[in-house]
Structure formats: structure tokens, C-alpha cells
Amino acid sequence: MSRLPTRPETPLDVLGIGNAIVDVLAYAEDALLEELGLVKGAMTLVDEERIEALYRRMGPAREVSGGSCANTVAALAGLGGRAAFIGRVKDDEMGKVFAHDIRNAGVLFRSRPASDGPATARCLVFVTPDAQRTMQTYLGACVELGPQDVEEELVAAAAITYLEGYLWDRPEAKAACRKAAAIAHAHGRQVALTLSDPFCVRRWREEFRALVEREVDILFANEAEITALYETTSFDEALQQVRREVPFAALTRGAKGSVVVRGEEVHVIDAAPVARLIDTTGAGDLYAAGFLRALTLGLDLGACGRLGSLCAAEIIQQFGARAERPLGPLLDRLR
């Protein structure tokens, strides 16, 4: 493995800005999804009344801290990276769970919990027999996230500021992202974005197009998201367009692996083997974690993709997007 030229040392590898959510995961038959009118595989925003009604119909569940970007920084810390997170919870029981889990994963998290207003966000995750996940999110306290939460000191300290596309659904959160991107670039740092969800991409396509062309240094997307962004059904067509418009992108394709492009460089990475597929929740989040960890270690792009694949394979063999077992040993498997 060759190493890239050493970049300037920063106190943090990655700062994540995202929704602070506790996932509520339960097994569900496809018939239940149909009966409840859920769009399989998607993330749908719902209000408090709807989330309560859906929860009443959901099977026995388990609570695991979540949030796409939060999952990524938690895993990055589990791989030995130096990570921080900005996101809003309330000072209720689930808010304490979220804060405990991300801090004890080794992530710097100093956003203060709200003492009033909506509850800590929850995401009901229905896991079908095919291991696909269908998500219904009540944003709760996340709606408070805004530019006031973006500390210049943290952004300046991080080599990469990592944003989740889901934030575009709230104007104040979007403003927080724009502020963070401006600070990062002013300090010579990089900005990474994950497109989050194909439905989210369709809601904000034009904005995302402008954003990835002008403000994003590293783009993460899965096949459904990148083809939605470029309004095509062909992965290869989307890939060619990415190469023209984005300096650096990692595109994931589930069992087909991933493709990493940076300028002239193109790497096609196989998915890592999976013994028992349980729940795809967090596959993309953990891919990004492995990728960013390898990148900030200065490893080559092929290694970045391979560590991403190993992390994704690990997380889909369990329920939820926070690793039950230490991720550190995956680094050894790169060799």
C-alpha cells in the first residue's frame, strides 16, 4: 500500500454534522409494510402522531443509537480515528442514550441537549426478511439544529467536515451546513457529503447538483442516489457524469461493491464477504467510516475502498448501525 503525500496535521480527522437519532429496530414482514403504506427501502419523515401510531404497530424492537452521519463518526472513532459530532438531542432518556453512545464510542460531542421543545429524534427501522430496511423518522429535537450550533473551532480543527444530505430537509440545518463548508474551506480543510437517500436527492436535486460541483470535495452516494442525482437509470452514465463534475467520489453498489473516482484514478472494489446477512441498516454509513479512516491515515484509494467494504460487511451481519463488536481488527485485514 503506497501512502499519499502527508497532509498538514489537524487535531481532528473528521467532524460530522447530522441528525442525532435513536433507531428503533424491529423485524417486519413485507405484508406489514404494505398494510402501513410504507415505501420500502426509503427514509420517510413523519410527525409525532404518525410515529406513535407506527410504533404501536411495530413488533418487539431494540433501541440502538443511529443517525447516518453519527453512525459514520462513531465507527470512525472505533477504527482509531479522531472524530467529533454536532447534532441536537433533548435532555430526555433517549437523548442521554444517544449522548452516552457517541461519547463512549470515543467521539467528541459537546452539543448541549435542549431542555424543552420536541423529544429526541427517533427512527423506526422495519427490517424485512431480505435484510432491507425501511425507515420512518420523527426529527424531534433535530429541528433545532442551525448555524448557531456550528463552532468555527471544531470545523477548523478537522481535516474533513462530513455532512449528511438529510439535513437539506430543514432550512436551518442546511444553513448550518453552508456555514460549516465556508469555514472549512477558509481554513484549507475539506468538505465531504453523503447524498443519504434517493428520495432526499429527488427533493433537492438542483441544490445538490450545484453543491457537489462547487462546495463538496468528497462525495459519497449509493447507486440509487447517484442515478437519481443525474436522472439516469444507468450506473455507468452517472459514473461518467460524476467524473466530469466532482473531483472525488465514492459510489457504493451493495453486493456489487463500490467504485472510487478521483481525477484520472478509478478503482473498482469488490464487496467484502458476508456469512449471514441480517440488516442492511448502516451499510453506507460504515462504508464512509472505513473509507474516511483509511483516507485520513493517508492510505491509497484502493485501501480506502477496501476498508469501507469491510466495515459495511461487518455492520450488515447484525441489527443496527452501531457495531456490536470492535471494528479495530478490520484494519489488520487490509494487509
Added chain:
Amino acid sequence: MSRLPTRPETPLDVLGIGNAIVDVLAYAEDALLEELGLVKGAMTLVDEERIEALYRRMGPAREVSGGSCANTVAALAGLGGRAAFIGRVKDDEMGKVFAHDIRNAGVLFRSRPASDGPATARCLVFVTPDAQRTMQTYLGACVELGPQDVEEELVAAAAITYLEGYLWDRPEAKAACRKAAAIAHAHGRQVALTLSDPFCVRRWREEFRALVEREVDILFANEAEITALYETTSFDEALQQVRREVPFAALTRGAKGSVVVRGEEVHVIDAAPVARLIDTTGAGDLYAAGFLRALTLGLDLGACGRLGSLCAAEIIQQFGARAERPLGPLLDRLR
């Protein structure tokens, strides 16, 4: 598989009475257990201050409904059995989680949540690399459980009332068990007891000895518990004593399988195969569920032991003692 003579039809197969607990499970190195002074493999009762201090030191966790007896009735319902549960929670977030999970597992649970007093019980479960679990329990709202919670109607309706030995640690809960046992026998029903934990057995050995001789129709115990009960280091010695003193017992031995004795009948059952051992939390609880389900279906004792083993094998391949995937298909594997 031969069937036992049909017993009188009852509205419920099993009524469980136990502590209503939410488990907080996290991976932990053995060094952390040592540092925190925890007794590996045991369940230790702690106060609120201690549980908070331990939680602060615990790694990123996941919340899964628990409670030994509650796990058993939830799994029994998952296997198609008709189950009810009596236990106390508070009307806080974790209490709602517990109630949701047990009800949506299909268990009748009508104990009203406390509106004041201590919080819903939590059990911190430290899962070491060897998949062993070490538990620290804050009983919280469970200390309110007493004879007033035992509804005669429910006990009379159940073929078997299943009690957990852990209840002996609280005088009021013990009184609830004695009341339930008296009602059950007055209605011609059976009483089952699990010894729960070897330390619990040592605390209450004389009472448990008297109880299993006089009031218990079906005894569940693992090797550590049954040898603690009879103050021997030899499993076989304990087995011979059980045969003299208890009409019906199922004794589990981890990877060595289980031994079922009823009068002259003795069955030695192998453990079911396990592909990837993750967390032994709930192994005994799920064994009891499978066993009781087969028993109330009228299956023979060998089948009872085998379904117990299959359920135990299923639960130790995941985190927590509530099944992530449907248990129903295990019944088909009996054939």
C-alpha cells in the same frame, strides 16, 4: 414424536411473574470488568448511584427489553404460545419500551405502570469477547412488585405459572410468588421456577430447597445453580439429588446440552449447533421458553429439551435476550 395425554384446556399456557427490566448491552474487554470490580458471569444488584457510575464507564450500548422471566414468556409467545406477564415498570420512556416490546411480542401484559417512585429497572450487561455476560441490575420500579399485583384470574387461567428466583431478593416479590403458587395449586395448575443465578441460590439456598421440594412442579436450573443448591461440585451428584427431591426438572449445561428428568424418565439432550457465538445473554431464558412451549403443546420430554436447545442456540448468536428474527420456524426443525 408421541403426545402426552391431553391435559385440560386453559385460556393461557404460561403466566410469568418477574422483574420488568430493560437491558443495556455493550461489548467489554475483561480488563474493564476487573477495573470496575465486577463478578464475571454473575448478576449483581446495585443502587441508582452505582448504575449511573457504571453506565458512564460502559461502551456504546444498545437497549433491548429483558428480565429473565419476561424473556421467557416473550419467546414463548413468539413460538405461538399463549402467555401473560406480571411485572412493574414506571411510566417513563424505558417503561414504555418494555411494555411495547412484551405486548407486541404477543404477551398479555396489563400491570399498570407506576406514575411515581423509582425509574423502570435497567440491567447493564457487559458482554466479554468470550460471549459471556456480566450483569449489574438496578431494580427501580420492580421493587413495587408485591402480592397486590397477582391477579387470581390470570393465575387460574394459566396451565403453568412461571416464577424467577431473582424475585426472592425482595420480600414483597417473594410474597407475590407464594400467593401465585397457592392460587395455581388451588386451581389445579402447575408452578415452575427458574433458579436464575448461582449467587441468588447461595443467598436463598434453604428457602429454595424447601420450595422446590414442596411447591414447585417444574424446576429449571443451570449447572452452576443446581450444584449451588445442593452444595456439591459434581453435576451428577446434583442430578441424583434432584431426582429424589423434585418431580420434574430441566437442567441446562451450556455447550454440553441439557438433562431432563421426570420421575423415572431421564433424557440427555445435546446442545443445538451454533455458527457464531455472540452473547450468551438469555440462553437459559430461551431454553425455558422452548421447553415450556413444547410441554404445553403436549410433546414428549425429549422434544421439550430439543426445542429448548434450539431456542437457546438461536439467542446466543445475537445481542440481547429478545429474538431479532421469528422463532416460529424452530418448531419445524423439531421434525
